Amino acid sequence: MRKTIFIFAALVIALLSLFQLSKYSVLTGSTKIEIVIACIALLFFVIGVIINKRVLHRQKETSTVIDQQKIEELGLSKREYEVLCEIASGLSNKEIAQKLFVSESTIKTHVSNILVKLDAKRRTQAIQIAKELRIIIQ
Amino acid sequence: MRKTIFIFAALVIALLSLFQLSKYSVLTGSTKIEIVIACIALLFFVIGVIINKRVLHRQKETSTVIDQQKIEELGLSKREYEVLCEIASGLSNKEIAQKLFVSESTIKTHVSNILVKLDAKRRTQAIQIAKELRIIIQ
DNA sequence: ATACAATTCATACTTTAGTATGAGTGCTAA
DNA sequence: TTAGCACTCATACTAAAGTATGAATTGTAT
Numbered sequence: 001m002r003k004t005i006f007i008f009a010a011l012v013i014a015l016l017s018l019f020q021l022s023k024y025s026v027l028t029g030s031t032k033i034e035i036v037i038a039c040i041a042l043l044f045f046v047i048g049v050i051i052n053k054r055v056l057h058r059q060k061e062t063s064t065v066i067d068q069q070k071i072e073e074l075g076l077s078k079r080e081y082e083v084l085c086e087i088a089s090g091l092s093n094k095e096i097a098q099k100l101f102v103s104e105s106t107i108k109t110h111v112s113n114i115l116v117k118l119d120a121k122r123r124t125q126a127i128q129i130a131k132e133l134r135i136i137i138q
Numbered sequence: 139m140r141k142t143i144f145i146f147a148a149l150v151i152a153l154l155s156l157f158q159l160s161k162y163s164v165l166t167g168s169t170k171i172e173i174v175i176a177c178i179a180l181l182f183f184v185i186g187v188i189i190n191k192r193v194l195h196r197q198k199e200t201s202t203v204i205d206q207q208k209i210e211e212l213g214l215s216k217r218e219y220e221v222l223c224e225i226a227s228g229l230s231n232k233e234i235a236q237k238l239f240v241s242e243s244t245i246k247t248h249v250s251n252i253l254v255k256l257d258a259k260r261r262t263q264a265i266q267i268a269k270e271l272r273i274i275i276q
Numbered sequence: 277a278t279a280c281a282a283t284t285c286a287t288a289c290t291t292t293a294g295t296a297t298g299a300g301t302g303c304t305a306a
Numbered sequence: 307t308t309a310g311c312a313c314t315c316a317t318a319c320t321a322a323a324g325t326a327t328g329a330a331t332t333g334t335a336t
Contacts (some may be wrong), residue, residue: 041153044179048186056194077282090263095324107282112324122292123323124262125228127151131276138269138276215312231293244314250294260322261293 018043067134074117074135081135083110086119088127088136156181205272212255212273219273221248222256226265226274 004107071081086096093111097104118133120126130136156237207223224234231249235242249261256271268274 041179041182044182045186048183049190052187052190053194056191056262079283087262090258090260090266092260102283103285105286108324109284114325115324120228121324122228122230124225124265127262127265128226128228203298217313240313241315243316246294247314250296259294 065134066135066137070133071135074133076114076117076135080110080114080117083107084114084126084130085136087111087114087123088130088138141190147229178179202275203272204275209269209273212253212271214255214273218248218252218255221245222252222268223274224254225249225261 076084082100083096086099091099093104093107097107100107115121115123115126116124118129120129127136131138214222221234222240224237229237231245232242235245238245253259253261253264256264256267258267265274269276
């Protein structure tokens with residue numbers, strides 16, 4: 001936030017300087033007015049694009065970012081969340097077990113708990129619910 | 139495309155007119171140069187924002203639209219695609235059967251064919267693959 | 277120190293998913 | 307008209323997924 005304010009302030013100062021510079025350079029006849037106007041136009045066009053990109057980027061981030069708070073609210077443990085992510089990527093219990101170096105029965109226990117906590121009947125439904133709650137990406 | 143060219147041409151003409159207008163209004167001393175510059179700056183700022191928004195919007199659209207051609211390439215039939223969508227929404231075979239008014243064994247047949255065509259081992263993997271291929275939404 | 281939550285694992289079981297095979301129906305293009 | 311495709315359904319099977327229960331271990335907070 002401080003960074004934003006600093007950048008904004010620097011930008012305003014730079015623009016005011018530019019105003020003065022362009023004014024005097026035109027009045028003294030050292031620069032053609034078309035060139036000055038063209039430069040200013042280009043500058044503000046670029047500024048508009050950059051600011052717009054930043055704003056949209058921020059919106060996009062907040063809409064795809066995972067809701068960490070919701071995970072806590074649901075009471076999902078760290079390990080359970082890991083398993084949930086692997087389920088969403090399409091792995092079987094056995095594959096998840098191998099990836100996380102535990103037994104398949106452990107994964108089954110985790111999956112059962114995940115289904116209860118997400119109020120889902122199946123793993124496919126759990127994926128859907130997790131997506132809606134913005135708990136997992138996509 | 140024609141529309142874009144037309145708008146662009148109109149924009150260029152308008153700007154050239156503006157250039158001439160601002161030049162003479164400054165030379166005749168009827169308008170202060172600060173105001174002219176400010177107007178131009180504001181104008182190009184807005185143009186920058188609008189153009190950027192359009193470009194980004196177009197990118198967003200093409201990234202969320204379903205790839206109808208890919209569905210054909212994979213050889214997925216209309217019914218199979220319906221079943222795929224229901225799978226992705228988290229339904230069981232029995233539930234899909236009830237929703238589409240057919241027997242569960244019919245759905246099983248469809249699911250088997252879908253898995254072969256998508257080169258998936260499980261329905262969860264099929265969901266993942268279908269998403270990557272932009273065949274289904276989300 | 278102990279109560280608690282998280283993680284791990286096992287067994288035994290039920291349910292769902294997925295495979296393989298065969299077959300009937302209806303539509304459509306050659 | 308018939309060959310082919312999409313859709314339907316059934317049976318019989320194997321493989322996963324999911325449930326229930328119990329238990330051991332470990333780190334942590336009171």
